[in-house]
Amino acid sequence: MILDKTDKKLLKLLQDDSKQTNKALSIELGLSVTAVFERIKKLDANGIIKKYVALVDKKRVNKGFVAFCHVKLIQHSQDFVVSFEREVAQLEEVLECYHISGDYDYLLKVLVEDMEAFREFMVKKLTRINHIGSTHSMFMINEVKHTTAIEL
Amino acid sequence: MILDKTDKKLLKLLQDDSKQTNKALSIELGLSVTAVFERIKKLDANGIIKKYVALVDKKRVNKGFVAFCHVKLIQHSQDFVVSFEREVAQLEEVLECYHISGDYDYLLKVLVEDMEAFREFMVKKLTRINHIGSTHSMFMINEVKHTTAIEL
């Protein structure tokens, strides 16, 4: 699917606030309500828009402590990789996990309440997973920018 | 604000799909539509829910190339830090930027189309910012997990 200028503008608006009414969007875009409705339907159907979600303020729910964990596996056989990935994906503290290039194999973004909880997480959950060689953690001091909106 | 079990369940549902009708939510939670409405209103008003957004599939919009850049500043005087943070926050390719502990000062998550675009970004944008000492980039090979939902 090819996105024209209007689609991109529409996506920008929806990535910023998905609760706007089609009417408000139609005014912003200079289109009819129906046209907006159809464009959104198409963006949904084509999977351009994956889902609509509420974003929760992590500080207000006591998950203000963010850690980034680099993880290296002992071995890189298919089995090890698959089972590590399956297990790590199930950990509720892990919001993101990427297989990356470089010295370490994985980069994890971990959300917990505080350092104490992080220690618990490391000891009782992450390092309990087999095949982990070494880990290296960094802690968030300040969040400079955090958006879910992709510029188009 | 204290969240009870029902609030947490409600937040879980809304973090997964914010387009559900209050009726659907009320059935799921075993409440009346009005009760659900009031709880959501309260969560909104208290800033527990920050915003409602559409999530766009990065691969479908040609932003499937993800890089993580570590950045070290030359100096750490107030001025340098403030101006670096202000400038980096304005870069559209940078979705996330964290001031972190460890060998490097910052961790950036960068979304671009491909390696070529990443090169452009580094040369023309990131390293054009003053006060940058060194950088170290890692590239995403695979996204194992990526959720915006905080477990409560």
Add this chain to the structure above:
DNA sequence: TATGAAAACCGGGTTAG
């Protein structure tokens, strides 16, 4: 429960390939 508003759907008209 009631009501005002918005979403969802439909038929028709317009333009571009």
Add this chain to the structure above:
DNA sequence: CTAACCCGGTTTTCATA
């Protein structure tokens, strides 16, 4: 001639007091 797009009106559904 077909397909994609856009519009206005109608029905249904939802948010909200």
